[in-house]
Amino acid sequence: MKIVEVAFDIPVDRKFDYLPGKFLQRIYKGVRVRVPFGRQKKVGIVVSIKDIEHANRSDYKSILAVYDTTPLLNDELFELAGFISERYFSSLGQALFAMIGGLPLKYSYPPEYSSEDGAHSIFQNYSKKYLVFLKDEKRKKIYIRIIQSVKDGSILLLFPEVSIAEEYYEQISDIFRDRVVLFHSELPKNEKIRIWLKMIHRKGLIIIGTRIAGFSPAQDIKTIIIDRGNDSAYSEQQTPKYNTCEVAEFRCRLLKIPLFIGEAAISIKEYLDIQKGNVSIELFNGEGQPSVHTIFMSRKTVDKELSFFVTDTISMLEETLLRKGKVAIFHNRKGSSKILRCEKCEYKFPCNICNYPMTLSDDGKSLLCRFCKTIIPFDKICPSCGSKKVGERVYGIEKIFRRLKEYYPDFRIVKFIGGMEITDDFDIIIGTSAVKKILGTYKFSLVIIINGESFLNIPDYNSEEIFFVMLNEMKSIIDNPECKILIQTRSPNLEVYKALVENNSDIFYSRELSIRKQLCYPPFSDIIKIEIKGTKKDVFEDKKRLIEDYIKEKGYDLFYSGPSFPPVKRGKGVWKYLLRFKDEFDRQDIKKLAYEVDATVEVNPDRI
Numbered sequence: 173m174k175i176v177e178v179a180f181d182i183p184v185d186r187k188f189d190y191l192p193g194k195f196l197q198r199i200y201k202g203v204r205v206r207v208p209f210g211r212q213k214k215v216g217i218v219v220s221i222k223d224i225e226h227a228n229r230s231d232y233k234s235i236l237a238v239y240d241t242t243p244l245l246n247d248e249l250f251e252l253a254g255f256i257s258e259r260y261f262s263s264l265g266q267a268l269f270a271m272i273g274g275l276p277l278k279y280s281y282p283p284e285y286s287s288e289d290g291a292h293s294i295f296q297n298y299s300k301k302y303l304v305f306l307k308d309e310k311r312k313k314i315y316i317r318i319i320q321s322v323k324d325g326s327i328l329l330l331f332p333e334v335s336i337a338e339e340y341y342e343q344i345s346d347i348f349r350d351r352v353v354l355f356h357s358e359l360p361k362n363e364k365i366r367i368w369l370k371m372i373h374r375k376g377l378i379i380i381g382t383r384i385a386g387f388s389p390a391q392d393i394k395t396i397i398i399d400r401g402n403d404s405a406y407s408e409q410q411t412p413k414y415n416t417c418e419v420a421e422f423r424c425r426l427l428k429i430p431l432f433i434g435e436a437a438i439s440i441k442e443y444l445d446i447q448k449g450n451v452s453i454e455l456f457n458g459e460g461q462p463s464v465h466t467i468f469m470s471r472k473t474v475d476k477e478l479s480f481f482v483t484d485t486i487s488m489l490e491e492t493l494l495r496k497g498k499v500a501i502f503h504n505r506k507g508s509s510k511i512l513r514c515e516k517c518e519y520k521f522p523c524n525i526c527n528y529p530m531t532l533s534d535d536g537k538s539l540l541c542r543f544c545k546t547i548i549p550f551d552k553i554c555p556s557c558g559s560k561k562v563g564e565r566v567y568g569i570e571k572i573f574r575r576l577k578e579y580y581p582d583f584r585i586v587k588f589i590g591g592m593e594i595t596d597d598f599d600i601i602i603g604t605s606a607v608k609k610i611l612g613t614y615k616f617s618l619v620i621i622i623n624g625e626s627f628l629n630i631p632d633y634n635s636e637e638i639f640f641v642m643l644n645e646m647k648s649i650i651d652n653p654e655c656k657i658l659i660q661t662r663s664p665n666l667e668v669y670k671a672l673v674e675n676n677s678d679i680f681y682s683r684e685l686s687i688r689k690q691l692c693y694p695p696f697s698d699i700i701k702i703e704i705k706g707t708k709k710d711v712f713e714d715k716k717r718l719i720e721d722y723i724k725e726k727g728y729d730l731f732y733s734g735p736s737f738p739p740v741k742r743g744k745g746v747w748k749y750l751l752r753f754k755d756e757f758d759r760q761d762i763k764k765l766a767y768e769v770d771a772t773v774e775v776n777p778d779r780i
Contacts, residue, residue, distance in 0.1 A: 173227045176235060178207060178216035181266035181273065183411070183767050185760075187219055187264070193234035202243030202250070204277065208233045215239075215277065217268045219250070239277045244368065246389055248426060255422050261763045261773035262412030270412055271387040275368055276361040296426050300451040302442055303434045308612060308648045310456045311434055312340070315397055316347065318432060319378060325394030326377040330386055330416065332403035334358050335609070341380045347769040348378055355381035355388065383408065383416040384422075394429050395550065396420045400434040401442075403614060403640050404778045413774045437644030440637050441695040443681045460653025461618070464643065469623070471515055478579060480572055480622055482660055488618060493583055493599055497617025500574075501602040503569050504626035512539070514554035515561040520663070524548075531629045547734075572622065573602050583670050605642060612649040617656075619646065624661040624669065632779055633693045634667045635748040640680050645674050692752060694776045700762065701774045702749040710746060715769040719749055722765050729753065732780075742755070750780055 176199055177187040190207050192199050203218050203286075213236060245253075245268065253267040262270075293307070305311045319327055328342075331337040334356050341354040355367050369379070371379060379388050383406050398420055406416035419435065424431040433689070438446070445451045467473075475484045480646045481489070492499055512521045512532055523532045523541035530539040532550065539550045554562050573587045586594060588603035588610070596614065602606060621627070627639040637646070646657065661669060671680035689696050702719060706712030723730050732750040766773045 173229065175222050175224050175227070175232065176205070176218055177220040177222065179206060179219050179263070179268055180209070180214055180216045181265050181269035183263055183266065185263045185763060185767070188216070189232055189624075191229065191232045191234040192221070195235050195238045198238045198241070199235070200243045200558070201247075202245035203238060204244070204272075205235045205238040205239065206237040207235050217265065217272075219264070219268075241281050242372065244272050244275065244372070244389065244689075246372075246391055246404055247390075248423070249387065249389060252419065252423060253425060256412050256414050258417065258759060259418070260412040260414045261759065261766055262287070262774060267412050270408070270410075272368070272416070272582060274357055274361070274384070275365050277360060279365045281369070297430065298428045299430045300421065300424070300733045301432050302446070302453045303432055304438060304440055304453060304455045305434060305436060305648055306455070306457055306461060307459070309651075310345065311399070315434070316454065317342075317343065318395065318397060319344070319348070322394050324376065325392045326371075326375065326379060326390040328385060328388055328389075328390075328393060328420070329378065329380045330396070330398045330406075330420070331380070331382060332400050332405035333609075336384055336399070337380050337382055344378060344380065351376060354382060355379060355385040357382065357384050362453050367386065385418055386416050393423070393427060395432070396424055396429070397432045397434065399434045400645070401435060402437075404441050404638075407778050411772055413772070413777070415776075435641075437641045437650040437677065439641065440634070440681065440684055444685065444695050458507040461647045461675075462650045462652065462655035462657050464647070464657045464659065464675075466624075466659045466661050466669050466673060468664050469660045469662050470518075478575060481577075481620075485620060485658055485660060488656070488658065489620070490693075492618040493580075495617070498598070498614055499600045499618045499620065500607050500611065500616050501572070501600065501620045501622065502605060502607055503572060503602070503622040504604065504630075512562055514557060514559055516559035517554060517557040519554050519556040528682070531631065569603060576600065576602065607641065610647065611646055612651055615652050616650055617652060617654065619650070619655065619657045621657070622661040624659045625663065627666070628666075633688070633691070634669070636666075636680075636779070637684060639780075640668050642673065644677075692754060697753070698753045699758075699776050699780065700751040700753065701744065701777050701780055702751070702762075702766065702771050704769055704771045704776075705746050707745055712747070715771070716747055718769050719765065719771070723749065723751065726761075728757070748780075 174192055174196060178190055199218055199221060201218055201220055204215055205218055205443065206213055206215055247561050247603060249271060253264055253271065256262065256267040256270070257264045273618060298400070305314070315329065329340065330338065337354065337356055341352060345352045353370060355364070356370070359367070368389065369751050371377060371388050375392045377390055379385055379390060384510045398417055401417045408414050421431055435442070467482050467484050469482050473484070475481050475483050475486055478486060484502050491500060512530070513519065520541060523530050523546050533540055537550060539548050550561055553560055562678050569587065573585065576585050580600070583599040584597060585602065586602045587608050588594065588600040588601050594601070624639070628635050643657070659672070667683040668680050671677055688694070690729050692700070704712070704715045704719070706715060720733070729752040730749060730750055732748065734748065735746060762773060765771070
């Protein structure tokens with residue numbers, strides 16, 4: 173008797189058996205079906221068709237409907253789904269639906285795709301290479317050169333944002349015409365299924381898109397290119413919380429094809445891989461990069477009227493404006509990390525464990541260390557001199573914008589929010605890191621980072637790495653060799669600043685790797701974040717008890733248990749556990765625990 177195995181988009185790591193009923197001739201591995209599921213009717217994906225002897229037909233329910241006339245997923249993608257399920261603590265069904273969940277159930281099957289069959293190609297040359305672009309203008313030329321070198325196969329070209337993917341799509345289409353397709357999550361559903369079917373049945377495509385395009389069903393992929401692989405947009409925030417670069421690397425190893433990752437600056441993990449000789453790197457020099465400068469920020473150097481600026485910064489700002497140059501001002505998105513310093517003796521409140529500056533929680537009652545997660549109570553007194561003059565005023569984007577408008581009424585000042593349309597009619601633009609998107613559109617003469625520590629002193633082990641990569645990307649984008657990037661800081665001697673000012677990345681990498689190794693942080697370990705949520709106190713406490721008992725029983729290295737960093741009132745009912753693993757561990761066991769307590773699990777999260 174034929175039995176159809178179906179997987180669902182649910183946190184249950186098993187497959188469910190159904191009778192094919194009248195649909196036997198239309199059911200294939202990789203099509204979607206509608207079936208009875210308890211008291212509901214649910215859509216699932218067929219994962220296999222098997223024969224069972226001596227089965228009792230009355231023990232099984234029958235499939236109610238079949239939605240697809242051709243499989244939407246091939247064997248390679250099923251193998252990829254297995255990797256995602258194992259690596260990112262999800263069920264197989266959740267992984268499969270992450271690939272095709274946005275495709276419509278009802279659609280017209282285009283006749284031009286009905287008779288062709290794709291052929292799975294196997295290649296013999298897996299490799300991984302980082303392409304480091306010191307000037308952004310070279311990026312596009314190199315990608316096109318790689319595309320031209322690939323014969324008789326399809327290419328995946330992934331971007332962190334839809335706007336960047338669309339820009340490349342338009343320009344690459346001018347060269348390669350109808351070989352080029354665009355696929356991302358914001359497409360209309362009918363367009364999504366049209367492109368998906370085209371990728372299944374056509375060969376030799378150039379597939380451009382965002383992270384969802386990394387699941388392309390094209391069966392003749394010969395190369396994958398990922399642009400700006402360090403970008404956080406490549407990390408999925410819903411279960412399964414996969415990393416696109418890791419998924420792409422698995423596909424490339426499976427298909428034995430090359431992987432190229434384009435960066436402005438490599439990450440700590442990438443740097444370590446290169447040092448070990450596991451991957452290759454090619455550096456594309458660019459002439460005329462902006463220079464980076466630090467400006468010491470203290471109680472004595474800040475301006476009395478515009479206290480978020482040092483007086484030297486104001487001098488350079490005004491000089492730039494008088495010369496008709498454009499100015500971009502960056503400030504941290506949240507603007508809530510309060511970097512403490514004693515105004516009397518300049519004590520910086522270092523962590524007793526790792527000596528890094530601690531940050532103040534939103535409620536003002538605790539000090540937090542972003543590296544070792546130490547938490548200590550804060551009594552608003554300097555432990556060095558006993559002074560009560562401790563603290564720092566924190567300015568947000570809105571306040572800085574208003575003050576600048578008042579102070580410079582004759583200049584055109586714009587506040588930039590991601591996605592908004594702007595014209596060339598401005599002198600100063602101010603915003604968060606979203607301003608980075610337009611640095612290459614206009615010729616800027618001065619870029620000001622209001623407070624470098626507001627980017628560094630967030631409670632994440634990789635905050636300096638994120639800042640370092642961001643600044644290098646800014647340098648590569650800015651199209652003016654005379655431009656200056658100013659970083660206002662109270663700690664100009666930090667290695668991350670020295671590396672940027674001296675244009676010597678090894679200063680940063682060697683220091684950061686030393687700290688990571690000492691504290692056993694990625695890439696020297698895996699960090700697993702388990703998060704639970706709850707509104708009912710009793711249920712919430714039961715979940716916590718189950719997790720804590722499990723961790724204690726297993727003897728796992730738990731280095732944080734508590735609310736999100738920094739603790740905030742709205743975090744009530746949200747609890748996190750951070751586990752550190754130097755060696756292999758039982759992922760299936762943790763997955764079962766997550767199912768039991770309805771927890772989300774993330775491996776090496778961008779934000780912990």
